[in-house]
Amino acid sequence: MSDTAALVIESLEAGYEPGLPIVRGACLALRRGEIFAILGPNGAGKSSLVKAVAGLVPISKGRVLLDGRDITRTPAHRMVFEGLAFVPQTENVFINLSVAENLELAAAIVKAKRRDQLDPVYAMFPDLLRQRALPAGQLSGGQRQMLAVARALIAKPSLLILDEPSAGLSPLLVSHVFNKLREVRDAGLTVLLVEQNVKAALALADRAAVLVEGKERIVGRSTDLLNDERIAELYLGRHTGKQAVKEGA
Numbered sequence: 001m002s003d004t005a006a007l008v009i010e011s012l013e014a015g016y017e018p019g020l021p022i023v024r025g026a027c028l029a030l031r032r033g034e035i036f037a038i039l040g041p042n043g044a045g046k047s048s049l050v051k052a053v054a055g056l057v058p059i060s061k062g063r064v065l066l067d068g069r070d071i072t073r074t075p076a077h078r079m080v081f082e083g084l085a086f087v088p089q090t091e092n093v094f095i096n097l098s099v100a101e102n103l104e105l106a107a108a109i110v111k112a113k114r115r116d117q118l119d120p121v122y123a124m125f126p127d128l129l130r131q132r133a134l135p136a137g138q139l140s141g142g143q144r145q146m147l148a149v150a151r152a153l154i155a156k157p158s159l160l161i162l163d164e165p166s167a168g169l170s171p172l173l174v175s176h177v178f179n180k181l182r183e184v185r186d187a188g189l190t191v192l193l194v195e196q197n198v199k200a201a202l203a204l205a206d207r208a209a210v211l212v213e214g215k216e217r218i219v220g221r222s223t224d225l226l227n228d229e230r231i232a233e234l235y236l237g238r239h240t241g242k243q244a245v246k247e248g249a
């Protein structure tokens with residue numbers, strides 16, 4: 001059991017219209033307790049891939065295994081009971097509800113008892129405890145992202161998937177959110193995230209893949225990818241200085 005991969009994505013094809021796959025034969029295996037980043041150009045299918053894994057984009061071929069269990073085509077709303085939590089890029093909190101209500105709603109969905117699941121999450125996110133009465137819409141971008149992560153953790157998932165958690169955040173807030181993801185990993189979860197912010201993502205992740213046209217092109221340890229000429233040219237602008245990927249604003 002211990003050598004079972006946390007998540008296996010096996011020859012996955014997925015897309016929005018029949019016969020037009022966006023994810024084209026993607027294969028990835030995540031190790032238990034690692035942070036894995038999916039990088040790649042705009043439109044490469046990064047969001048489509050993680051949404052297909054999370055049950056939000058129809059899968060036409062291939063399999064998804066979570067802790068060895070086949071979860072291919074499990075409806076998105078059932079994924080939380082399989083141990084998979086997904087934080088979408090946008091609209092990941094209820095802005096008209098308070099911080100506390102957002103967390104209590106997440107707890108209600110999995111029928112969690114307050115003491116069992118809310119308190120540990122508040123302990124991990126003391127800022128949210130302080131701001132619990134505030135409408136989520138009034139949180140800063142960084143705190144809102146923290147709330148989205150906190151909501152996802154209420155169900156005690158084994159795998160946390162996030163689509164561009166750094167989008168729209170200042171570098172300081174990115175480092176706060178990424179530090180929290182390290183804590184999440186160190187608590188034993190496996191973390192899969194999509195990132196545009198390549199430098200920060202490679203500094204955070206244990207391993208990463210570059211997705212191009214719906215298929216992984218490069219997979220490796222982040223430290224190796226940082227020294228990979230192809231990555232340097234494509235994303236870090238090390239050669240001309242002009243090819244640097246747009247910084248996550």
Ligand SMILES: Nc1ncnc2c1ncn2[C@@H]1O[C@H](COP(=O)(O)OP(=O)(O)O)[C@@H](O)[C@H]1O
Nearest residue numbers: 016017022040041042043044045046047048049
């Ligand atoms: N809801 C959708 N319906 C139809 N096509 C979509 C939808 N979302 C994304 N696509 C298409 O899928 C392709 C990959 O998009 P996406 O997965 O968002 O890429 P990335 O996250 O890597 O930027 C793009 O060509 C995009 O137009």
Ligand SMILES: [Mg+2]
Nearest residue numbers: 046047048194
């Ligand atoms: Mg995307």
